[in-house]
Amino acid sequence: MAGTIRKLDETVVNRIAAGEVIQRPANALKEMIENCLDAKSTSIQVTVKSGGMKLLQIQDNGTGIRKDDMDIVCERFTTSKLREFNDLTSISTYGFRGEALASISHVAHVTIVTRTEDSKCAYKGNFSDGKLKAAIKPCAGNRGTQITVEDLFYNVATRRKALKSASEEHNKISEVVSRYAIHNAGVAFTLKKSGESTADVRTSQNASTVDNIRSVFGPTVARELLEINHENSGLGFKLSGQVSNANYSVKRLIFLLFINHRLVDSSSLRKAIEAVYSTYLPKNAHPFIYFSLEIAPHNVDVNVHPTKHEVHFLHEEAIIEDIQKCLEQKLLGCNSSRTYFTQALLPGSNLSIADDEDKSKGQKSSSTDQVYAQHMVRTDSKDQKLDAFLQVTPSGTKDRSSSSSSSSSRYQRDVGVAGGSGIGGGDGGQRPGVVEIFAPAEGMDTDDGQTLPRKRPRSEVSSDTEGPSSRPGPSGEDQEPVSRQPKPKRKEIQLTSVLELQKEIEEDTHEDLRDLLKQHTFVGTVDAEYALIQHKTKLYLVNTLKLSQELFYQLTLYDFGNFGLMKLSNPAPIFELAMIALDSAESGWSESDGPKDQLAQYIVDFLKSKADMLNDYFSIVIDEEGNLCSIPLILDKYIPAMEGLPMFILRLATEVDWDSERDCFQTFAKECSLFYRIQKNSKLTDTRGENDAASGADMPSYNWKWTIEFVIFPALKSTLLPPKRFAGDASILQVANLPDLYKVFERC
Structure with missing residues (x-):
């Protein structure tokens, strides 16, 4: 018997849709960070508890939300960034569907505290299933918006069980914050766990992109970066970013890709980059890549995936090939020389050369002891020198010094x-x-x-007297005689300064x-x-x-x-x-x-x-x-x-x-x-x-x-x-x- 087709309840529909948009705490945070950036924030603070499943709070200093909009802020398809479908061809903001806050409110308890610049006070609202639980209340607050998400997936047990441990989810959140911090050099980002004073990620507002990379990934990669800038007006794209040179490699590829300032991924571009670096890096070694790709908005389709993690754009193969050529030229230019960081001799080591000698003298030696080749020391400088392996250029084959020193x-x-x-x-x-x-x-x-x-x-020098030398170092037999004639008597110096x-x-x-x-x-x-x-x-x-x-x-x-x-x-x-x-x-x-x-x-x-x-x-x-x-x-x-x-x-x-x-x-x-x-x-x-x-x-x-x-x-x-x-x-x-x-x- 055929089943009856029924229209799903609106609550079920919203929860299913929310599960597609909000897959884990990191996805929820990504959506809220993009809302903060759309609000022109210069400071974003994130607080997390239990990997974001118990508490996920984000606070910014942006433009805030008007009091009149608080009633519908968590309803689906409500946004201030899009009016009609054709606006997608020129969209320049992160958000456009009006689903982020709505999806979060259907799977968690959401509290919003916001204040606009012209408002005398802040306003607070509690939301569940996209609707207000009670009337908006005035309260104290700074300019901007604070969104608190508690008990994420409390009503979707299977999704909550499918999530990994709290530490794994926290690492995912840290990765999202770090990547947006690197791309948005003019915005200060802070990520810390609830109840802790130290921050896991912290960047300042006046820091550069390289400074943020150094803060997140360490100085080792920061000093090996190459700045890359490329523009192709024919294909309608502009590329900027930082890539590691041939001196740096890691076990896994670090790939930060932003297309029109949106954090996305591209498997085809990833493979093209790996192919370029395979010539310069050892086997199983991978580079660090940060690309910011700007493409004409009408050539990009951002409405491909519910999480906006993937985008499609015109001339994709041609653009990737052009980027590949640009990267090859950049690496080829830096491959003429390699930089090797060496350790200076004896940096504070307690073991001295004299100690080695004392130990060697203390050991009993006999004629039967075998001295291995790797411990043999050359004692005769006449054995062989470096010059024996080099071809000597005859004198007079080179030109004389340039005229700059002729004067x-x-x-x-x-x-x-x-x-x-x-x-x-x-x-x-x-x-x-x-x-x-x-x-x-x-x-x-x-x-x-x-x-x-x-x-x-x-x-020869004529002198019949010789005086003691005041020069440092050994005297007598250790010094090579410089003249057969005795040295003249030295003048004794008693100047205190000398x-x-x-x-x-x-x-x-x-x-x-x-x-x-x-x-x-x-x-x-x-x-x-x-x-x-x-x-x-x-x-x-x-x-x-x-x-x-x-x-x-x-x-x-x-x-x-x-x-x-x-x-x-x-x-x-x-x-x-x-x-x-x-x-x-x-x-x-x-x-x-x-x-x-x-x-x-x-x-x-x-x-x-x-x-x-x-x-x-x-x-x-x-x-x-x-x-x-x-x-x-x-x-x-x-x-x-x-x-x-x-x-x-x-x-x-x-x-x-x-x-x-x-x-x-x-x-x-x-x-x-x-x-x-x-x-x-x-x-x-x-x-x-x-x-x-x-x-x-x-x-x-x-x-x-x-x-x-x-x-x-x-x-x-x-x-x-x-x-x-x-x-x-x-x-x-x-x-x-x-x-x-x-x-x-x-x-x-």
Whole structure:
């Protein structure tokens, strides 16, 4: 017998419809957040209890609801955003059907407290099944609307049982709030559990999209984001957002998609994005994607799904293909280099290198003990170096330096050097005999069979006395002799300011790094800025620029008043040096500083007034005509990059604090270290052409690679007291450890 068709009761119809729109607490919250945003709210606060099933409260500071509209606010198909069906083609608000609050009121107890801007007080109403339970009552309240939803699905037992645990539902709610917070950067969002003071999600009103991503997903993804902006007028869409680069990956795809500011999902776009990233990320690794897609409203059908979770739009395949190409170009542009975050050496570690040595000495050893390959340490630097694996470019194959440095090239390396590492200095003191050293003068056989240039004096220093060295580091056998002649007697420095600066260096010394540098084996130069050294079974990448700068700073203070002399072959007019420095962009000169010639003359007069002190303490000789005749010999066998001499002279007059004794010596030592250190743009090998070499040019060639290996690093080994900041600023980085490498190869 055929069943009778009956019209369902209105209550049953409303509950069925409500079940389609409100599937779980997160859906109810999504609808209410969109209503808050439609009301132009700038602050949205969400309070949850038991995953939203017992309590789900949202409060905003928007325009509020008029008192006259409170009677029908929870009835189905009542809205202030749509008047006729054709309005759907130009809809720009989140809501348009008028079903959200009605659906919620049919499956929960709803309380609304609202106040408009022109209202003297707020009004409160309780709703059930889309209708008011009692008359609207005036009450106290702030501008905006507060909606409280209690006992969700109290009358739909099967739906309530089908929901997951309270923690699972809370995570779903947190996900909704987080995504809307990221997209709406100008709105402050807060999510917290009822009765708790700490918030699970909190963003500020003035935070940017990246700031909100950092707040929600953490700094790891925030620092790896790429901003993407793309517009295609032909297809009628505009794309903006943030995507992770090839350095970041997670186990599951994080995909935030907003189409016309509505949180939706698109499986086809998701697959297209995964296909692009599969080229750049390892297997089973996924990116972070936030897309905000704006499409002409008449090309979008938002009335596809009851929860509005899905939308359809015209030219979907073409738009997705265009987005895919745009994403590929963005990733291709950032794939030219990768960023690897490394841990600085010994960041507060209690285990020191010395402890390792004591433990190894404490262990009993016998001739029968087997030493495995991964624990063998290279002790002979002649075994093999990095250069053996590299193809050496013949000298003279590269072009000479650009014309930008031609103005100062007349002072480059054109110097004579005083022998010995110390001088008598002071009144009545005698300097050692002046000699001329040109680097390199003759070849020197190295460990790998190559011939590298070296510096050799053309005459010897004449002195019969030798005094104790005040430089830091080991003495005696640990130091490589720099001259066969005895050193002249040193002048004892008793200035309190200098002694205090020396004491600060010693107190700030990192002992573990000191032992590492003292016992290291030089591996090879990477470039002028970086070099590789080995200590036991570990390989380290060291910053030659930072280490050499600290080296010359310490040598300037420890050899204070006892410098050797590097005499310029031709005295250099300080006026010309100052003009060259002022012409460079590095000086920062502007018209407001005055004419360059007046500034240059001021520098000449100022340094001439300090000539006696510069000569006595720092071996800088300035004659009466304002010519620079010599600069200090801070490190034996080392000549600084003379193209930096003009800027050095300029900074002596402008950056050194000449008013305070202690500050004067400290700032002078810093300026010397900047000038004498290895420069980043230094060419490791001679860049002169063959024609220049054959013509016997006055400016000698110079091999920085030889200098770094045979002058700088031996000085670091014997002299430098590394400061504690080197353990945390990536000046010395461990890049490999032999036992760990063996473990990797064992897995292979």
